[in-house]
Amino acid sequence: HCASMDSYTVLRVIGEGSFGRALLVQPKDDSGQYVVKEIRLPKTHSGQESSRTEAVLLSRLKHTNIVAFRESFEADGHLYIVMEYCAGGDLLQRIKQQKSTLFSVDVVLRWFAQMCLGAKHIHDKRVLHRDLKSKNIFLTDNGTIKLGDFGSACVLNSSKAYAYSYVGTPYYVSPEIWDSRPYNNKSDVWSLGCVLYELCTLHHPFQARSWKSLILKVCRGAYPPLPNHLPYELHYLLKQMFKTNPRDRPSLNTILTSHRISRLLQKHL
Ligand code: ADP
Ligand code: MG
Numbered sequence: 001h002c003a004s005m006d007s008y009t010v011l012r013v014i015g016e017g018s019f020g021r022a023l024l025v026q027p028k029d030d031s032g033q034y035v036v037k038e039i040r041l042p043k044t045h046s047g048q049e050s051s052r053t054e055a056v057l058l059s060r061l062k063h064t065n066i067v068a069f070r071e072s073f074e075a076d077g078h079l080y081i082v083m084e085y086c087a088g089g090d091l092l093q094r095i096k097q098q099k100s101t102l103f104s105v106d107v108v109l110r111w112f113a114q115m116c117l118g119a120k121h122i123h124d125k126r127v128l129h130r131d132l133k134s135k136n137i138f139l140t141d142n143g144t145i146k147l148g149d150f151g152s153a154c155v156l157n158s159s160k161a162y163a164y165s166y167v168g169t170p171y172y173v174s175p176e177i178w179d180s181r182p183y184n185n186k187s188d189v190w191s192l193g194c195v196l197y198e199l200c201t202l203h204h205p206f207q208a209r210s211w212k213s214l215i216l217k218v219c220r221g222a223y224p225p226l227p228n229h230l231p232y233e234l235h236y237l238l239k240q241m242f243k244t245n246p247r248d249r250p251s252l253n254t255i256l257t258s259h260r261i262s263r264l265l266q267k268h269l
Contacts, residue, residue: 003073005080008036019051019151020078024085033087034070039079055081057127058150065118067138067148086146088139091195095134095202105230106268108199113256113265114145115192120252122147123185126156130183132191133172134198156185170211171204175219175244186246189255193241200226200234205242219244237261 008025011033015022020038027034041048055072058081062068068084088094091111115137122129131152138146174190177183197205205223208214217223221244226235243249256262 003071004075005036008034008082010036025082033085034082035085037081037083039081041074041077041079051079054150054153055079057153057155058083060125061122061127061150063118063121065114065145065147066121067146083148084140084146086138086148087141088143091134091137091139091199094139095198098202100202102202102227103199105234108196108234109265109268111145111199112192112196113268115147115195116252116256116265117269118145118147119188119192120256122153123188123252127153128156128183128185129153129188129191131172132188132195133169134195135169137195154183170214171206173218174246175221176246178215178219184246185251186249189241189249189252190246192252193238196234196241197223197226197238200230200238205238231264233261233264 007028009028011024011026013021014024014035020040023036023038025034025036026032037054039051039054041051055069058067058069059072067086070082070084072079072081074080115132119129119132129147129150129152131149132147136147136149138148140146172191172194174187177187194205197203201224203224206214206217208217221242223238223242226238237255240248240250241255256265
């Protein structure tokens with residue numbers, strides 16, 4: 001297929017952000033549906049390069065639990081990234097739909113195990129996602145988890161990994177970031193801990209009325225206890241993922257292999 005919007009029919013707008021729009025499209029020569037993220041390219045060369053990073057990194061990541069890249073192209077000052085459509089919507093929506101009915105432990109573990117596999121693949125490629133949150137984690141129509149929105153991602157050890165400025169929701173930000181220390185793979189683990197906690201309770205682990213008290217809670221790693229019916233392993237895992245020193249937090253590899261949680265997760269894959 002040729003790389004241009006001419007080869008797609010736009011079905012509808014499905015998301016709008018500071019970057020531009022997300023469109024649901026259908027290729028004119030096949031019946032599938034895809035999402036096109038249409039990103040306004042900034043005027044400066046360095047701004048353009050950082051916008052392109054999202055397309056470059058997504059194109060390098062191929063995994064069942066990562067939104068699949070199809071192609072990208074540029075036209076009229078915009079960058080277009082064509083990717084797999086996740087018809088099940090994002091996890092934040094799913095959490096809100098529950099009202100106050102908790103997800104079963106089986107569902108929590110199945111989704112979390114898939115997130116870990118996707119995130120492990122990212123880290124194995126020396127990429128950091130840097131914006132893992134329930135709103136950026138999607139479900140396909142058959143219920144498979146897909147990590148998406150690589151708009152904040154970077155390559156580990158590049159100079160950019162240190163110049164981190166967070167613009168989104170602050171609930172998933174780890175203690176080291178508030179402390180102006182570099183973003184690292186364990187900061188993504190913290191954020192995934194926040195998503196796991198949300199799946200278990202339907203609430204954020206760290207919440208407060210002011211920024212100041214939010215940051216204090218995060219930096220103390222102080223979160224309301226999990227419901228008692230959850231298996232001991234989940235209590236233990238979250239405690240590890242919310243260690244305030246990133247060195248004490250498990251890597252995804254540890255969570256998926258040598259950790260005592262791994263046996264529980266493997267059963268759900
Ligand atoms: P940003 O958060 O930077 O605005 P996202 O990549 O998260 O950009 O996309 C914005 C919104 O578009 C998402 O919150 C979601 O509602 C929708 N969206 C993005 N990508 C997909 C996708 N692959 N499948 C389904 N919906 C998507
Ligand atoms: Mg997003």
